[in-house]
Amino acid sequence: MQFKRQIADRLNGSWMIISLSTILVLPLVIGVGLYIKAAPLLEDVSLFSLIFSSEWAPSAGEFGFRPFIAGSVHVTLLSFLFTAPVCLLAAIYLTQFSTRTLVKIMHPVIDVLAGLPSVIYGVWGILIIVPLVAGIAAFFGTASSGYSVLSGGIVLAVMCIPYTLNMLIEVFNTVPSGLKEASLSLGATRWEAVKHVVIRGNYPGIISAFGLGIAKAFGETIAVMMVVGNVVKVPGSPFDAAYPLPALIANNYGEMLSIPMYDSALMFAALLLLMIILFINLFFRYLIHKTKRQ
Amino acid sequence: MKSPDIEMPESVVEILTPSVAGKPALKISNLNVHAGDHHILKNINLEIPENRITVLLGPSGCGKTTLLKCMNRLTDLYRELEVTGTITIGGDDILNSTTDIPALRQRMGLLSQRPYPLPVSIFKNVAYGLKLKGVRDKRLLAFSVEKHLREVGLWEEVKGRLNAPATSLSIGQQQRLCLARGLAVKPAIILADEPTSALDPTSSKIIENLFREIRKHYTIVLVTHVLRQAIRLADHVIFMHDGEIIEQGSPGELFENARSDKLRAYLIDGN
Ligand SMILES: Nc1ncnc2c1ncn2[C@@H]1O[C@H](COP(=O)(O)OP(=O)(O)OP(=O)(O)O)[C@@H](O)[C@H]1O
Numbered sequence A: 001m002q003f004k005r006q007i008a009d010r011l012n013g014s015w016m017i018i019s020l021s022t023i024l025v026l027p028l029v030i031g032v033g034l035y036i037k038a039a040p041l042l043e044d045v046s047l048f049s050l051i052f053s054s055e056w057a058p059s060a061g062e063f064g065f066r067p068f069i070a071g072s073v074h075v076t077l078l079s080f081l082f083t084a085p086v087c088l089l090a091a092i093y094l095t096q097f098s099t100r101t102l103v104k105i106m107h108p109v110i111d112v113l114a115g116l117p118s119v120i121y122g123v124w125g126i127l128i129i130v131p132l133v134a135g136i137a138a139f140f141g142t143a144s145s146g147y148s149v150l151s152g153g154i155v156l157a158v159m160c161i162p163y164t165l166n167m168l169i170e171v172f173n174t175v176p177s178g179l180k181e182a183s184l185s186l187g188a189t190r191w192e193a194v195k196h197v198v199i200r201g202n203y204p205g206i207i208s209a210f211g212l213g214i215a216k217a218f219g220e221t222i223a224v225m226m227v228v229g230n231v232v233k234v235p236g237s238p239f240d241a242a243y244p245l246p247a248l249i250a251n252n253y254g255e256m257l258s259i260p261m262y263d264s265a266l267m268f269a270a271l272l273l274l275m276i277i278l279f280i281n282l283f284f285r286y287l288i289h290k291t292k293r294q
Numbered sequence B: 001m002k003s004p005d006i007e008m009p010e011s012v013v014e015i016l017t018p019s020v021a022g023k024p025a026l027k028i029s030n031l032n033v034h035a036g037d038h039h040i041l042k043n044i045n046l047e048i049p050e051n052r053i054t055v056l057l058g059p060s061g062c063g064k065t066t067l068l069k070c071m072n073r074l075t076d077l078y079r080e081l082e083v084t085g086t087i088t089i090g091g092d093d094i095l096n097s098t099t100d101i102p103a104l105r106q107r108m109g110l111l112s113q114r115p116y117p118l119p120v121s122i123f124k125n126v127a128y129g130l131k132l133k134g135v136r137d138k139r140l141l142a143f144s145v146e147k148h149l150r151e152v153g154l155w156e157e158v159k160g161r162l163n164a165p166a167t168s169l170s171i172g173q174q175q176r177l178c179l180a181r182g183l184a185v186k187p188a189i190i191l192a193d194e195p196t197s198a199l200d201p202t203s204s205k206i207i208e209n210l211f212r213e214i215r216k217h218y219t220i221v222l223v224t225h226v227l228r229q230a231i232r233l234a235d236h237v238i239f240m241h242d243g244e245i246i247e248q249g250s251p252g253e254l255f256e257n258a259r260s261d262k263l264r265a266y267l268i269d270g271n
C-alpha cells in the first residue's frame, strides 16, 4: 500500500514536471525557430540598421523596421493612456462604492466585451471611430482619412478595457474589508481609505494588470490593422496613419514571397514582436518586484 | 444621575444603576438594525459607563460586532444594513448627525478580531491617525509613535526597525501595533472586538493588563468569548442573545446570580 502510494506520488510528480517544462520550453522553441528563419536577413544586414533604419523597400533589398516599431509603440501607448485611468477608476468604483445590483449588471457586460472577437471591434472601429477621428482632425484643421494612430489607439483601448478591468477588479476584491474599516476607524474619509489601502496596498497588482494589458495590446492584430491605415511611415501625429508590426506580418505573410529575403524579414518582424513582448513582461516583473519590497 | 430617556424600561435602569459609577460615556436608545428580513439588533437600550470596561457577551452571531460597528458608524459601509434609533455621546446624536464622521470615528478607536496593519511601515501605522488629523510636525509624530508603542509594550521589540513593513511583525505584535495606532488618535472610547482571540496567552495577558491600565483614561467596550477574561476585566457586563439584550449589570450580578436561563446556559457552556 505504502509502496503504491509512493509510486503514484512519483508518477504524478513527473507528469507535472513534463507539462511544466513543455510550457517553459515552448517560447524558447518558437524563438529559436523564428531566429533560424530570420538568420539570412541578419547575416546580410546589421541588427542596428534593421531596427533604426526607416527605409522600407523590399524589392530593393531595403529592410528598415523603424516605421513598424514606431507604429506599434504609438498605438500601444495611446491605448494605454486611455485604458489605465478608465480601468483604475471603474475598478475602484465597482469594488468600493457601487451597489451590488450595478456590480451584478456589470460583470456579464464586461465578460461579453472581453469575449467579443477582435474583428468585431475592427468593424465597429471602421464604422464609428474612423469617421469620428476624421471629424476631429478636420476640427483641428488637419486633413486625415480617419485611418490613424488615434483610431487604432481608441479601438485597442476599448478592446483592452474589459481585460485590464477584470484583472483590477480581482486585485481590489482581495482587500479585506477589515483593512478598510481599520483605516476609516482611524479617521480616514472614504476616499482616503481607498487611496491608502486599496490603491497603495496593491501597487504590485495594479502594475501587473497594466503590464499584461500593454503586452496584450502590443500583439493585438486584426482590429488595429483594420483602422490604422497601414502606411509605412513613422507617424508624426495621432492623425497620421501607421503600420504596426503585427499588421505587417498578417498583411504580407504568404504573399510576395518571391522577393528575396522578404520571408526572412517577416520572420524577423515576428521575432522582434516576441522580444518586445518579452521585454515588456520582464520590465513589469521588475517593477512589481521593486514595489513589493517597499 | 438624571435620565432624560423616558423610553428606557424601569428594570433596565435598576440593573444599570449600581454598577454605573461615572456618567455614561455613550447611550444607546431604541437601536434597531435590519438587513432585509433579518432583524439583527432588536430594540437595544444601554449605557456605557465612562472610564470602565464594559464587557459584551453572547453567543456567536448574536450581533455584538454589529453593535460595535453601529457605535462608530462603520455600518454606513454596508448598504444592506438599515439602522434606526439614537446613539448619543456627550449630547451628540451620532447616528443621525451628518457631521464630520471621520472625526467621530477618531473618538471611537476600534480594535478588531484580527489585526489589520495598514500596508505601510510600523512607524507610519502609528502615525496614520495623527497625520489624518493634520499633524505634520516630525518631532511630534516621532514622540507620539514612541509613546504609544511603549504604552503597548512594543517599543523595545521594534525600535530598531520602525521603517520595516508592519506585516513583518508577528500576529501578537501586530495586534498590539493596532492598539497603539488606535490610542495615538486619543479616542474617548475603545471598541475592542475579541481583541485577543488570535493571540497566544502571553500576548493576551499583555493586552488585558493594558486595558486594566488605560481604563483610567478611556472607556472600553470589550467583546469576548473568553468567560474568564470577562470575569477578570469587567466592570459592567451586557449579555446579548439573538440581537436582544437579555441582562446587563455588574459582574457580580450576572456571573453569580444569572436570572435568565439563556445566560445561565451560556455560563455553564463557557466553564
Ligand atoms: N452586512 C450584513 N448583511 C447581512 N447580515 C449581516 C451583516 N452583518 C452582519 N449580519 C448578520 O448579523 C448577525 C450578527 O452578526 P455579528 O457579526 O454582529 O455577530 P457577532 O455577535 O459579532 O458574532 P461572533 O461572535 O461570531 O463574532 C449575523 O447573523 C450576521 O449574519
Ligand SMILES: [Mg+2]
Pocket (backbone or CB within 6 Å): B064, B065, B066, B193
Ligand atoms: Mg463578531
